[in-house]
Amino acid sequence: MDEKQLTEHNIDPHAILQFLNFPSPTTIDPVQGGTDTTLWRVIYPHATYALRLLTKGHQHIYEREIAVMQTASAAGLPVPQIHAHDLWQDHPVLLLSWLPGKPLAHELLAHPWKAWQLGYQFGQMQARIHALTAPQQLLQLATDWIDWQLAPHEEALRNKLRSQHLSPDRVLHLDYHFSNVMTDGHTITGVLDWTNAHAGDPRADLARTYSIMQVGIPQNGLFSGLLMMVIQVFEHGWRRGYEQKAGSQKDLGLFYAWAGALMEQDLKDKRGPADLARIHRWTMKWKKLAGCE
Secondary structure: OOHHHHHHHHOOHHHHHHHOOOOOOOEEEEEOOOOOEEEEEEEEOOEEEEEEEEOOOOHHHHHHHHHHHHHHHHOOOOOOOEEEEEEEOOEEEEEEEOOOOEEHHHHHHHOHHHHHHHHHHHHHHHHHHHOOEOOHHHHOOOOOOOOOOOOOOOHHHHHHHHOOOOOOOEEEOOOOOOOOEEEOOOOEEEEOOOOOOEEEOHHHHHHHHHHHHHHOOOOOOOHHHHHHHHHHHHHHHHHHHHHHHHOOOOOOHHHHHHHHHHHHHHHOOOOOHHHHHHHHHHHHHHHHHHOOO
């Protein structure tokens, strides 16, 4: 049994709450978390929390998340409030406020006619993130955003990026997409999952978001065509919202190539051949246009 399975099957969230000096809740329910995270929704009579437990050896991620969420919160961004954090049996744990609303993905599926409006709000919020100066924990990371998850053979892409004039110190979320952003149907009510946050050039974060919209969503059946039409409208709103607040961003092609190469590496063992081929074609198109095939 691997570490993730051990966490899911053997960890008692009540024991973690007791360790954090919180009483037994009214209700505690498991919620789907990420690859390295187990998540519970913890409900008390007058408050609801998210209890996050990371796998062992991820204290650096835990410290990075705390620092960037504190930075975002201080700037007035809607991020979870940290109510408690500690190491429990060598597992980093965080008890966070449960933010209102529902994932943007759910709202788009339920009300696709809101795509442009929600995309506009989504872009405005990403611009607010990029306006933040990264905390020291991000500036001092051993691996910068260029090398993050990029395959060793991508030297031409690395060198081309490093030859550019890059902003070094903006906050990059690097997982800013439909499922990590909450909405009440009108505005953005929360930005979740800061695990991948780095310091760097905002164009990398924009490219990462764009790659997820373009080729990161599996395509299955007739519904996928309708979904892509909604996403296209959403994308136009996103760009408009972002540019109105942060201005137009130039020379994005090279960053799209980076985001595609990163996605290929990240999903190589998680997607089927058809999806991987589609991602590869998209990446090669941008590599060719950027002159780094």
